[in-house]
Amino acid sequence: MxxxxxxxxxxxxxxxxxxxxxxxxxxxxxxxxxxxxxxxxxxxxxxxxxxxxxxxxxxxxxxxxxxxxxxxxxxxxxxxxxFERYRKASKAMFDILREYTDLVEPVSIDEGYMDITNCVGQTPLEIPKQIQQRLLDELLLPCSIGVAPNKFLAKMASNMKKPLGITILRKRELSDKLWPLPVAEMHGVGNKTAKKLETINIKTIYDLAHGDSIQLKKLLGINGELLKQRANGIDTREVDPDSIYEFKSIGNSTTLAKDTTNEKEINDVLRRLAHSVMVRMKRKEVLTTRIFISIRFGNLKTITRSKKLENPIKNEEDIYSVAKQLFFANWNEEPIRLLGITAQDLLGKNDAIKQLDLFSFEEDAKEEPLLSVMNKINERYGNQLIQRGVKGALETDISPGTSFNKDFLRD
Structure with missing residues (x-):
């Protein structure tokens, strides 16, 4: 029961x-x-x-x-x-968490939520104590655990005592434990947002919790009201075990060994990044309808630019071509320190409908006989037995990138 x-x-x-x-x-x-x-x-x-x-x-x-x-x-x-070692450790960690409940939501490679509301036989405090000790005994890995009535407060609680802390945060304790903290320490508020909030004299989480909703919406849009709700301990989100598989972008960036203005080096980096993004898109079986690039100059100034595409793309050459066009349209010939490419507005392969036009119709028509043969083989022997794409060796590519934290569950 x-x-x-x-x-x-x-x-x-x-x-x-x-x-x-x-x-x-x-x-x-x-x-x-x-x-x-x-x-x-x-x-x-x-x-x-x-x-x-x-x-x-x-x-x-x-x-x-x-x-x-x-x-x-x-x-x-x-x-x-x-990264392969960390991925194995992460899977072992989540395996232990799932022994207590099916309601486990991985957030990244090293953190996750659990809903233990209906766990039987142990008190709400015994479970986190046991989990913390098991992770330490069985995997030799320390953790901190937040216990609260919702995800936001649990996240804030887990940050309150590190390492090896267990912190309970109840709504009635907001005025003592949460509100006195600087607003920059609140989950969901980065340094840039904190600076914006300071312009309307919001410096602590208390100030945010009691801020003017109209003023917050004007400053931060819909996120302003959401942050105010969080500051008041309101968060209705469920623990969703499947949310790790929901993603809106796949990206990779790299800091160059030294600042450069060499166009060949820059092109080589862009191509490597396009390749990495393509591999992960292929693994996830998605196409992109927007390419986004990041450029950080030697003086640490960073700019971002994006291009909405008429038709979804998935190939390395297409990704590279768009990224290259975006880069050279926005480069001021100052030395480059970091480059990044992100595929955004992703579509599942089966959901992507290409808008054929005068320029792409001929190319698509040439591919039709090959696609027809592939489809017949897959229909007979099982879906995805044969796929178009890059060489099979690319499937083992595990080159680290900025999205590794979100990508660690791939098989």
Whole structure:
């Protein structure tokens, strides 16, 4: 018989320094040492992805340049990311969570929500304690857990005590635990939004909770009212186990080894990014109707540009062509530090209807005989037995990108 509660009980399980913790679990000689995971470890401009709490104690922080981290912590141990290792650890972690309830919603590779409202036989506090201990005993991985009546408050609670914290946040405790915090510390409010809110004298979560709705909507659009509701502890979202498979974009970006104005180097980077995006689109069986690019200059100024496409595309050459056109239309010939390509407004392959026009009809007609043969074979032996596309070797491409956190469940 299921136990009922007057309200929901939601957990937010947040792994502590996940990449670093996985490396420590894999090699116990790294335990209690300042460890950082960083991209481009051979380069002075490499960036810290995450670091152990021993490194944090020395002032090392996520997104900090490697040269600065080593200056603060000369004995810092720096390792390249091992994404396949982190993916396996993540799956093992979520397997444990699903032993308690089917209502587990992965948010990224190292965090997820659980709805334990109707779990039988244990109190709401016993379950997070047991989960935290099991993850530590069985996987050697520490986590913090927030316990609350909704997803937003559970997320805020899990951030309140790290590492190895368990924090309960009830609505009646908002005035003591939540409202005094700076608004920039609220989940869903980034630095840019916090600066905007400061222009209307909103500096704390209390200020946001009691802000003028019309003023907030004028400043932030529909998101203003949503943030005000969150600040008041209102969040009606369900824990959705399938939400990880819902995605609106697939992207990748890379920081160049050194700032460059060399057009060949820039074209090579754009092509590699287009290839990476194409591989992930192929794996997800989607097409894109908008290409979005990011350009960061040597002075750290960043611009973004996008182009809406008349017809959906999926091929590397098409993605590269649009991205290249966008780049050179907006490049001021200043040195480039970072480039990114994102495929947006995605459509499932079976849902994408191409608008044939005078320019594409002839090319599509040439492909029709081949497509017909493929369809007949698939109808006889099973759907997707034969597909058009790149060489099979690309299926094993697991090159890291900015969307790895959202892409980790791929098989």
């Amino acid at each position: 299921e136990r009922s509660h007057s309200g929901r009980i939601i957990l937010h399980v947040d792994m502590n320094s996940f990449y670093a913790s996985v490396e420590i679990a894999f090699n116990q000689a790294l335990k209690n040492k300042p460890l950082a995971i960083a991209g481009n470890v051979e380069e002075r401009k490499g960036i810290i992805v995450t670091c152990s709490y021993e490194a944090r104690a020395k002032g090392v922080k996520t997104t900090m340049p490697l040269w600065q981290a080593r200056k603060l912590c000369p004995d810092l141990i720096v390792m390249k990311p091992n």
